[in-house]
Amino acid sequence: MSSLPSSSRGRGRRIKVLVAKMGLDGHDRGAKVVARALRDAGFEVIYTGLRQTPEQVAYAAVQEDVDVVGVSLLSGAHFPLMRRLIAKLKELGAEDIPVVLGGTIPVIDVEPLKKMGVREVFLPGTSLKEIIETIRRLAEERRARGETLAVSASRERGQGD
Amino acid sequence: MANLFDEKALKEIAEKYTEWEEKIVPEWLSRLPERQKEFTTLSGIRVKRLYTPLDLKDFDYLSKLGFPGDYPFTRGIHATMYRARLWTMRMFSGYGGPEETNKRLKFLIEHGETGLSLAFDYPTLVGVDPDDPMAEGEVGVVGVSVPTLLDMEIIFDGIDMGSVTTNMTINPPAPVLLSFYVAAAEKQGVPYHKIGGTTQNDPLKEFIAQKSYVFPPEPAVKVAMDLIEWSVKHLPKWNPISISGYHIREAGATAVQELAFTLADGIEYVRQLIARGLDVDEFAPRLSFFFAAHINFFEEIAKFRAARRMWARIMKDWFGAKKKRSMWMRFHVQTSGVSLVAQEPWNNIVRTAIEALAAVLGGAQSLHTNSFDEPFRVPSEFAAKIALRTQQIIAYETGVADVVDPLGGSYYVEWLTDEIEEQAWKYIDRIERMGGMLEAVKNGYPQREVMDAAYRFQKEVEEGKRLIVGVNIFRSEDIEEIRKVPLLEFDQREIEERQKKRVKMVREMRNKQKWERALNELRRAAERGENIMPYVLNAVKAYATLGEIMGTLKEVYGVYVEPPEF
Numbered sequence: 072m073s074s075l076p077s078s079s080r081g082r083g084r085r086i087k088v089l090v091a092k093m094g095l096d097g098h099d100r101g102a103k104v105v106a107r108a109l110r111d112a113g114f115e116v117i118y119t120g121l122r123q124t125p126e127q128v129a130y131a132a133v134q135e136d137v138d139v140v141g142v143s144l145l146s147g148a149h150f151p152l153m154r155r156l157i158a159k160l161k162e163l164g165a166e167d168i169p170v171v172l173g174g175t176i177p178v179i180d181v182e183p184l185k186k187m188g189v190r191e192v193f194l195p196g197t198s199l200k201e202i203i204e205t206i207r208r209l210a211e212e213r214r215a216r217g218e219t220l221a222v223s224a225s226r227e228r229g230q231g232d
Numbered sequence: 233m234a235n236l237f238d239e240k241a242l243k244e245i246a247e248k249y250t251e252w253e254e255k256i257v258p259e260w261l262s263r264l265p266e267r268q269k270e271f272t273t274l275s276g277i278r279v280k281r282l283y284t285p286l287d288l289k290d291f292d293y294l295s296k297l298g299f300p301g302d303y304p305f306t307r308g309i310h311a312t313m314y315r316a317r318l319w320t321m322r323m324f325s326g327y328g329g330p331e332e333t334n335k336r337l338k339f340l341i342e343h344g345e346t347g348l349s350l351a352f353d354y355p356t357l358v359g360v361d362p363d364d365p366m367a368e369g370e371v372g373v374v375g376v377s378v379p380t381l382l383d384m385e386i387i388f389d390g391i392d393m394g395s396v397t398t399n400m401t402i403n404p405p406a407p408v409l410l411s412f413y414v415a416a417a418e419k420q421g422v423p424y425h426k427i428g429g430t431t432q433n434d435p436l437k438e439f440i441a442q443k444s445y446v447f448p449p450e451p452a453v454k455v456a457m458d459l460i461e462w463s464v465k466h467l468p469k470w471n472p473i474s475i476s477g478y479h480i481r482e483a484g485a486t487a488v489q490e491l492a493f494t495l496a497d498g499i500e501y502v503r504q505l506i507a508r509g510l511d512v513d514e515f516a517p518r519l520s521f522f523f524a525a526h527i528n529f530f531e532e533i534a535k536f537r538a539a540r541r542m543w544a545r546i547m548k549d550w551f552g553a554k555k556k557r558s559m560w561m562r563f564h565v566q567t568s569g570v571s572l573v574a575q576e577p578w579n580n581i582v583r584t585a586i587e588a589l590a591a592v593l594g595g596a597q598s599l600h601t602n603s604f605d606e607p608f609r610v611p612s613e614f615a616a617k618i619a620l621r622t623q624q625i626i627a628y629e630t631g632v633a634d635v636v637d638p639l640g641g642s643y644y645v646e647w648l649t650d651e652i653e654e655q656a657w658k659y660i661d662r663i664e665r666m667g668g669m670l671e672a673v674k675n676g677y678p679q680r681e682v683m684d685a686a687y688r689f690q691k692e693v694e695e696g697k698r699l700i701v702g703v704n705i706f707r708s709e710d711i712e713e714i715r716k717v718p719l720l721e722f723d724q725r726e727i728e729e730r731q732k733k734r735v736k737m738v739r740e741m742r743n744k745q746k747w748e749r750a751l752n753e754l755r756r757a758a759e760r761g762e763n764i765m766p767y768v769l770n771a772v773k774a775y776a777t778l779g780e781i782m783g784t785l786k787e788v789y790g791v792y793v794e795p796p797e798f
Contacts, residue, residue, distance in 0.1 A: 090798075095354035095370055097443030100483050100570075103683055104690050106798040120796030121443055122358075124366070146354055147609060151369030177608040178574075178714045195574040195607050196703045198694055 086210040087115040089137040091128040093156065096146035097121060101173060105141065108199040109206065125152050129159035132168055138210035141202075144174040149184065157188040167216070169209040173197065234294040237285045245285050257281070274528040274689075274698075275486035277651055283643035291646065296541070300636045302556075304544040306537050306649070307637035308595045309560040314633035319591075320598035321623045322347035322399060324566065326376035327610045327720065328727045329734075330386035333376040337391060339613055343620055347598060348429075349399040350387070351375035351610070352409075357444040359405040359782030362731035371728040374610060375401075379731065379778045380738045384412035385419060394422035398429035399474070399564070399598075404446035406433040407459050407765055408781050411772035414467070428469035430520060430564075433459050434476045436497045436669050440678045441483035442476075443794070446782065449674055451789035455764065457504050462765035464515045471520040473501065474564060480678070481524035482570050484686020487535045488652055490524065492659030493669070493678050495542055499660070500669040502551055512551045516558030525587040525594070526568040532587070533639060534648035536594025539563070542653055565591035566600040572607050575702035576710070577717050580604035585622045592626055593639055599623055605717055612720040676797070683798065735777055742775035750774040751784050758788040 090106040092099060099121060110116045117135055119128060132140045140160075144152065153172060160166050172184065173193035181192045191205050237245070271279050280287075298304060301311030310316065323340050325348075326333040337348055352375040355367035361379045362371045371377050378384055393416065402409040410431050417427050435452035438445040445452060456473065463472035477485075477494035485493065498519065505515050523539065525532050543561035547553040567587035572580040581604045588601050601619040603611035611619070627633055639645045666672045673679070692698040702708040750771040757767045764785070771781050 095358050095360075095366060095444075097357075099443055100686050103798040104484075104687050107683075107687050108690075110798075116798070118796045118798045120794055122366070146370060147373040148354075148369040175607055175609075177719060178711055179719075196700075198704075199690060200694065
């Protein structure tokens with residue numbers, strides 16, 4: 072399963088982030104500014120471009136083997152789109168890839184989004200520094216988890232052989 | 233020559249200036265240093281401590297300013313400006329289905345709004361129907377859903393389309409929405425010569441900003457020019473295009489870039505229309521513009537004044553326009569959405585008021601003021617009313633509308649107007665060397681410039697070089713205050729279902745043969761390169777839907793996909 076780390080997901084590899092725009096929203100200023108800031112912070116960044124479906128984003132996240140998916144939404148359609156993204160990641164066995172969200176998200180929507188499985192919501196006014204640090208932390212936590220899993224998985228395999 | 237100051241006076245002022253700078257200023261600085269080492273506008277223009285006649289040494293009053301209502305129109309396009317007629321208070325509005333929007337429009341009219349402006353939802357903006365898979369969750373959210381003629385009829389139920397003017401912020405599907413509007417007006421019995429309003433219909437800026445493009449750049453421009461050509465011939469009161477800097481600015485451009493790119497877009501369109509064989513004085517009076525009013529007060533005012541002067545020169549000197557009206561830059565202004573913040577949202581009322589004041593001092597023809605809840609959602613009635621009242625207070629209480637161009641002659645404002653103009657010409661020259669804006673857009677030049685400026689600005693905010701109250705100075709962490717904002721509530725799912733049902737009903741009830749024939753004729757006209765407007769109007773009257781018409785055109789013109797660069 073893709074929740075198991077591949078060898079390329081070792082400690083030395085640069086953190087890889089997918090910056091995604093979903094739905095028909097054309098506001099790409101935030102997504103591009105964040106993508107640049109992440110690149111300048113030393114991350115490997117892939118930007119999906121506009122008008123992606125949540126399913127396309129989920130496939131891209133798995134295919135590109137990213138550490139974090141960062142979604143930017145200013146269309147007000149965050150609930151249905153994030154729901155579909157998270158469901159698709161789960162379907163692909165990639166629910167371990169943390170998903171974060173930024174944009175014009177009303178504060179009252181944060182809790183329900185987190186319950187749905189969004190790991191972090193960056194409200195308007197969040198600094199790039201905070202976004203970079205959060206993404207780094209989430210990526211590192213996931214890698215650490217992945218390594219633990221890998222060790223136990225290889226033990227299990229060893230026992231089975 | 234009509235220089236403002238004679239040699240002798242300037243010499244005397246220069247002597248006094250040197251004395252002030254060398255004796256008085258250092259004394260003050262030693263006691264009280266200045267707050268910053270240097271001060272810059274939002275566009276990065278360095279501003280001095282003081283402006284004097286020395287900054288306007290060769291300032292020729294008649295060639296730079298002249299008189300309002302006369303070339304080069306720096307001081308205003310009308311001789312009497314707001315003393316005779318105030319700007320149009322035109323609130324960008326719309327959400328949900330046509331019923332909700334009809335109610336909102338009536339609410340605004342009742343409270344003194346003087347022009348209408350429709351905001352469409354994303355499916356409408358990119359030309360898909362509410363039951364298209366891409367529309368899921370987006371129907372009615374950022375604006376009103378208008379997939380059919382029937383929806384337009386409902387929006388204007390009880391509103392006389394012969395006496396209001398309506399702006400429609402619509403771009404690739406502009407021919408369809410204009411046809412909806414015209415057909416709905418016809419059904420109300422309004423003759424063509426009484427149909428007034430604006431279609432944004434500015435395709436180039438869609439690639440630079442806003443990003444609700446559909447067709448690739450060349451057919452996108454072709455379709456927009458079709459609308460203009462048709463409108464000039466059939467709808468004498470319609471502004472077929474609103475050449476827009478607003479979105480470019482909101483995407484991160486500086487004031488100078490906003491101005492330069494907008495004018496370069498305008499230049500491209502004028503050339504395209506002339507190439508079609510139209511006479512410049514036939515269409516130029518119908519061109520209109522749209523700018524942002526950001527928070528850096530004087531820079532915005534200077535930008536508006538420079539814009540008028542530059543456009544007048546372009547039309548007269550480059551394109552040989554003869555009519556005064558062809559040289560007029562008529563523009564709408566919207567206060568800046570990106571200048572509003574989520575922290576302590578009530579403060580946005582103040583920001584909007586200051587920006588609106590800049591628009592008025594800059595001589596705008598129409599104005600939208602943002603609501604303070606803009607960082608969260610489309611405005612509530614409560615917030616929209618405050619925004620409208622802000623304009624009314626400026627118009628009726630402050631007295632700023634009582635004198636034409638009251639800041640004309642300010643040493644600083646005139647210097648800044650000149651400076652912005654000069655910097656904007658440099659951009660325009662560069663774009664001209666690239667072969668005009670269509671080529672520049674295809675090469676991604678303005679896109680990169682805007683992106684760079686957006687990133688630069690964000691870094692300046694983070695470094696504390698640009699201060700935003702509540703965000704990086706007097707920082708507010710008070711989430712409870714944000715929770716108190718009464719947001720507009722509506723049942724999006726119910727609206728989406730209603731809109732899906734209605735579009736299905738329209739598809740079932742229409743005359744199938746008529747509909748099919750209309751779409752086939754449209755396709756053939758597009759393939760032949762004919763002006764598509766009459767065919768779109770015909771299809772609309774046969775109740776073809778927005779998605780069907782755009783789908784037909786996409787088959788002929790193709791679809792644009794932006795390279796995912798950042």
